[in-house]
Structure formats: C-alpha cells, structure tokens
Amino acid sequence: MEPLRTRPRAPSPPMRFGMASSLTIEGVGKRFAHRIALDAISLTVEPGELFFLLGPSGCGKTTLLRCVAGLCRPDAGRIRLDGTDITNQPTHRRRTAMVFQSYALWPHMTVFENVALALRARHRPAGEIRRRAMEMLERVRLADRADARPAELSGGQQQRVALARALAADPRCLLLDEPLSNLDAQLRTELRGEIRRLCREAGLTTLYVTHDQKEAMAIADRLAVLRDGRIEQCGTPEEVYARPANRFVARFLGAANFLEGHVAERAESSVRVETPVGPVVSTTRLDGVPPGTHVTLCIRPEVCRILTAAAPTSAENLMPALVVRSTWLGEMVRHDVLVGETEAPVPFEVAELRPTVRAREGSPVRVHLVVAPADVFVLPE
Ligand SMILES: Nc1ncnc2c1ncn2[C@@H]1O[C@H](COP(=O)(O)OP(=O)(O)OP(=O)(O)O)[C@@H](O)[C@H]1O
Ligand SMILES: [Mg+2]
Numbered sequence: 001m002e003p004l005r006t007r008p009r010a011p012s013p014p015m016r017f018g019m020a021s022s023l024t025i026e027g028v029g030k031r032f033a034h035r036i037a038l039d040a041i042s043l044t045v046e047p048g049e050l051f052f053l054l055g056p057s058g059c060g061k062t063t064l065l066r067c068v069a070g071l072c073r074p075d076a077g078r079i080r081l082d083g084t085d086i087t088n089q090p091t092h093r094r095r096t097a098m099v100f101q102s103y104a105l106w107p108h109m110t111v112f113e114n115v116a117l118a119l120r121a122r123h124r125p126a127g128e129i130r131r132r133a134m135e136m137l138e139r140v141r142l143a144d145r146a147d148a149r150p151a152e153l154s155g156g157q158q159q160r161v162a163l164a165r166a167l168a169a170d171p172r173c174l175l176l177d178e179p180l181s182n183l184d185a186q187l188r189t190e191l192r193g194e195i196r197r198l199c200r201e202a203g204l205t206t207l208y209v210t211h212d213q214k215e216a217m218a219i220a221d222r223l224a225v226l227r228d229g230r231i232e233q234c235g236t237p238e239e240v241y242a243r244p245a246n247r248f249v250a251r252f253l254g255a256a257n258f259l260e261g262h263v264a265e266r267a268e269s270s271v272r273v274e275t276p277v278g279p280v281v282s283t284t285r286l287d288g289v290p291p292g293t294h295v296t297l298c299i300r301p302e303v304c305r306i307l308t309a310a311a312p313t314s315a316e317n318l319m320p321a322l323v324v325r326s327t328w329l330g331e332m333v334r335h336d337v338l339v340g341e342t343e344a345p346v347p348f349e350v351a352e353l354r355p356t357v358r359a360r361e362g363s364p365v366r367v368h369l370v371v372a373p374a375d376v377f378v379l380p381e
Contacts (some may be wrong), residue, residue, distance in 0.1 A: 019151065020047030021047055022202065025079055026077050037229050038063055039230045041229070041231060046205070047203075050200075051222050052222070053208070054223050054225050056252070060226055065098065068175060068207060070096070094173075095099055097173075103150070103155075115133040116133040119133060133164075139201070162179070167198065174341055176241045179191075202362050217237040220237050222237075233246075237253075243377060244298060254331045255300070257301065257304075259276075259280060260295075260297075261276075263292060270373055273378070281376070284377050296379045299377070304337075304351075316372075316373060320339075321366075323359040323364060331357040334350070334351050
C-alpha cells in the first residue's frame with residue numbers, strides 16, 4: 001500500500017456524475033490465520049446495478065466489501081473497476097464509498113460539515129463544496145437539517161446523512177454494509193425504497209450487504225447467496241427464490257418444505273417423483289436424469305392449498321395431511337402441518353392469506369394439501 005499523501009495537491013479533475021462503472025471480482029480469496037473468510041469468489045456487478053450479497057453471519061460479506069474498498073488486501077484474485085485492476089490500489093484512489101451499519105458520522109460536526117468533508121478531502125473549491133453538499137442533502141431530504149448535529153437526528157436520518165456523504169464523494173461504486181440493521185422495521189422498509197431510488201437516480205453501481213433476505217428481495221437487481229466464503233447461487237431475486245440451487249439457498253430466502261424421493265417417470269414437460277407421501281408431479285425440467293435418481297422437491301408454504309371437503313381423487317399432487325397448529329401472523333396464517341398418512345409424516349409449513357382452517361394445539365384438523373405441478377421445484381443438487 002502507498003503511504004497516505006500529506007503534500008497538498010492540485011484539485012482533482014471535475015466530477016462526472018451518472019457514469020456507471022462495472023465491478024468485477026475474480027477468484028478473490030482471503031484467509032485469517034486458519035479461517036478461510038473468502039474462497040475464490042467471482043462475480044460481476046454491471047454498471048448501475050444494485051447487487052446484494054446475502055448470507056448468514058460470518059459468511060464473508062463484510063470481508064468482501066472491505067476488499068473492494070481497499071480496507072483489506074485479498075490473498076488471491078483480482079478486483080477490477082471498469083476493467084482497471086484496483087486490487088492493490090490504495091483506498092483513496094479507488095473512488096469507492098462505504099456506508100456502515102453504525103453510520104460513522106462525526107458527532108462534533110454539523111450535518112452539512114459531515115457531508116462536505118468528503119468533498120474537502122478531494123480539494124474542491126468552496127462554492128462547489130457548498131452547492132454539492134446541499135444538493136446531496138436535498139436528495140436524501142435533509143436539507144432543512146443541514147445545521148443540526150448528528151445526535152439531534154433520528155437513526156434513520158443519521159443513516160441518510162451517511163448516504164449523502166457517500167454520494168457526495170461521487171463514487172464509482174457504492175458499498176453498503178447492513179446500512180439499515182440498526183433501524184426499526186418500518187424505517188427499514190421506507191429507507192430501503194429510498195436507497196433504491198438514490199442508486200437509480202445516480203446510476204450508481206452498488207454492492208449491498210445484508211443478512212435480511214426481505215431487504216434483498218425487495219430492491220435487488222441481482223443477488224448472490226454466500227455460505228462459508230463461497231457463492232452458493234447468483235441471480236435475480238425471482239430466479240433464486242423460485243429455483244434455488246440447494247436446500248441452504250431455499251431456506252435462506254424464506255420458508256421452504258422439502259420432500260425426498262426418486263424419479264419414477266419422466267415425460268416431455270413433467271416428471272413424476274415417488275415420495276413417502278405418494279407420487280408428486282413437477283414441471284421442473286430434468287434433462288438427462290434417469291428414473292430411479294434420488295431428488296429433493298422444494299415446495300414453498302404459500303403455494304400449498306388446503307382442501308377441507310372430501311377431496312376429488314383425480315387431482316394431481318393431492319396429499320393427505322393433518323393441520324396441527326395455526327398461528328396468526330397478522331398478514332397471514334401459518335399452519336404447522338404433518339403430511340402423509342404414514343408412521344413418519346413429513347412436517348410442512350403452509351401459509352394462507354385467508355385461512356380455510358384454524359387448528360388449536362391438541363385438536364388437529366384433517367385436510368388435503370394440493371400443490372400445482374408448476375409450484376413443485378426439483379432441486380438440482
Ligand atoms: N480481522 C479479522 N481477523 C480475523 N478473522 C476475521 C477478521 N475479519 C473477519 N474475520 C473472520 O472472517 C469470517 C468472515 O467475516 P465477515 O465479517 O466477513 O462476516 P460477515 O458475513 O460480514 O458476518 P456478519 O453478518 O456477522 O457481519 C468470520 O469467520 C470472521 O470471524
Ligand atoms: Mg458483516
């Protein structure tokens with residue numbers, strides 16, 4: 001790393017706005033003592049894309065952001081911004097801006113000064129600093145609080161100041177590390193929409209870290225699910241939710257039910273799988289998978305339909321079940337269900353917007369579950 005510059009320098013060239021950069025991470029690895037934090041991570045964030053890194057605590061999300069920001073040197077791999085190798089570039093040259101969970105504002109400075117700081121560090125003329133800092137504060141709707149100190153603001157407002165400061169530096173790549181996790185649920189929802197709007201308006205290439213899958217699903221263009229320093233799957237939220245690569249990914253993005261079975265028969269556009277609760281038909285394409293192959297079926301709670309009346313015997317994917325407990329969650333009811341009339345029924349979670357049954361603990365309700373073949377996904381693993 002280069003030593004920090006202490007000599008005064010000529011003003012940097014005029015700022016350009018709205019020019020999105022591409023970020024490429026190629027085989028990045030990082031080890032701390034014997035612990036592998038990042039294991040050959042490769043991904044590309046397209047210009048202007050809002051890309052999420054999602055995964056449980058300790059999977060390497062912050063470490064990867066720090067590598068991109070230049071706060072941590074990878075042991076292996078390359079990082080490129082617009083094709084330029086920045087792997088060994090000092091932090092201040094990279095033009096990345098990071099926003100932390102803890103806001104990291106200067107308490108003794110006003111809101112305006114906190115935002116202006118990013119511009120002063122770049123030796124901009126005073127008039128431009130004032131204009132640009134106020135413009136950024138307007139973008140996050142805090143121009144009227146320019147003279148306040150951070151302590152006089154709410155958590156959500158402080159995080160918006162941190163965002164304004166990051167944007168003011170005109171970064172080529174914005175890095176957000178769990179920016180909303182200190183806020184309450186309603187503010188999180190509001191502010192995530194705001195972040196999405198700001199990134200869109202500025203056309204900013206953004207790498208956003210969270211372990212909150214709802215946040216990622218709501219605003220991500222694409223996301224990567226990480227586990228133990230590796231990427232498990234990468235895609236749009238819809239793709240990854242509907243076609244998870246494995247059980248881990250399926251579970252991480254929401255509730256999921258699994259059924260083990262063997263491929264019994266493969267037709268042109270569907271496959272029949274023999275499971276402990278009976279045959280289940282799926283429209284997942286299984287090219288080159290011979291009958292007899294062991295597979296896992298993934299069924300989301302919200303695609304299961306509950307039938308209470310005597311069920312038509314001809315329906316596809318009709319499973320006898322027992323609702324053992326219904327829990328009202330406000331926006332929906334979640335049922336704990338045991339599927340199959342066997343010694344070892346399979347536990348399922350079923351979600352209903354308008355509940356057809358309500359089971360109290362100790363008095364289960366006999367039903368049938370129906371799942372459309374298009375809603376049964378065969379995991380590729
Ligand atoms: N400076 C460090 N020294 C030693 N080990 C570290 C260091 N930084 C991170 N690690 C380890 O590397 C792994 C990844 O850490 P990292 O902070 O990237 O996880 P994370 O995905 O951001 O988790 P969280 O969701 O809890 O913030 C962890 O096992 C962590 O203990
Ligand atoms: Mg972290």
